[in-house]
Amino acid sequence: MTAGLFMKQLSIGFSPCPNDTYIFCALVNGKIPLSGWSLQPAVLEDVETLNEWAMHGRLDITKLSFHALGHVLDDYVLLHSGAALGRGCGPLLVAGRQVAPGAFAGMTVAIPGKYTTAAMLLNLYAPSWKKIVMMRFDDIMPAIESGKVDCGVIIHESRFTYRGRGLELIVDLGAWWEKISGHPIPLGGIVARRSLGTDLIGKIDRAVKASVLWAQQNSGLCRPYIKEYAQELDDLVINEHIGLYVNSFSENLGEEGLAAVEFFLQKGRQAGMFPASQQPSLVIP
Known part of the structure; x- marks a missing residue:
């Protein structure tokens, strides 16, 4: 029996919006080497559907809104990479x-x-x-x-x-x-199921970052995959969308990004929108 039969296959979901298909193009199309784990075919859904699925723990890896994150921190941990967060990009x-x-x-x-x-x-x-x-x-x-x-x-x-x-x-x-x-606006992030364990979650996080970097170096190769799912097919709109929502925070939230997310969640708790989490960590080390 080959080692591949023991490989953990993970479910993954993200939105059909150009920033997500750009970020995940390489990862879900076999451009990023994975060690000891693999992915099931990606599920692309409206972000609110993904938010609701996260409430029920449906996917191992998922995009969700940072509002939804406040409800699921006991079950999911935020990845450092893949987020939509920035300035001048809010609703x-x-x-x-x-x-x-x-x-x-x-x-x-x-x-x-x-x-x-x-x-x-x-x-x-x-x-x-x-x-x-x-x-x-x-x-x-x-x-x-x-x-x-x-x-x-x-x-x-x-x-x-x-x-x-x-x-x-x-x-x-x-x-x-x-x-x-005083913070950039946290829109959506990528989370992984906490029960996957720190080692595997770290591999997932690094793979997402590698996918972001691959897209930046091969943006033209991502375009057919992006257009397969985009609501607006005009190249100018797609370019503006990716340019606005994919930035340095998408590679790594860093201290500034994490501080913005923490403050956003704090304001939500103060407003009674979601409870305090029992988990001490927002992200893995």
Whole structure:
């Protein structure tokens, strides 16, 4: 019996957005050597679906929103690599017309899921907002245009296309967060199941970083895989998306990135959005 039969095969999930398919292109397409473990075919799903799956511990390795991370720290540990975190890249509150903050209470707003970072930021920015509708991120702009909702919090590619659809920016929630916190905005990260153990989680973390570096050196080779799943196929939109959401924090969160995540989770706990974790560590050593 060969050693390969004893290789641990791990489940993995991430979103179809260009930053995730760019980051994971090499890893899931056999470009990164793996020792002692392998991957099942990747599952690509909307981030809120991944958030909900994380609540039930469905995947070994998964992308999730940092809001969702606050609910699953007892079961998952954050990797140093693969995150979407930065400045000038946060969720946007948009509408079909300009709206004053005083009018929020009587308006219906769409958010891209209960456990998204967008939902947490909106709650912190306007905690009195009651008429909230949850829907997939790619359904929000059409819902505003049709009058189903008054406004919505948009993420991903939508931030590059909303003006072309005649929508108006009400508030940049990421810029608001940066102003009140002094930190970059943590959007989403990659986590691994704690029960996998420190040694294997370390290998996974290094493999994700190697995948990021491979993509940076072979961006053209990633393009067919990215376009297979992208909502917006325009090369300019894809380039802007990757350029905004993939940065030095994606290679390694580092001290600044980890401090931003810790502060974000602290604010969420203070607002009663999720409980304190029993685990002493956010990331592996």
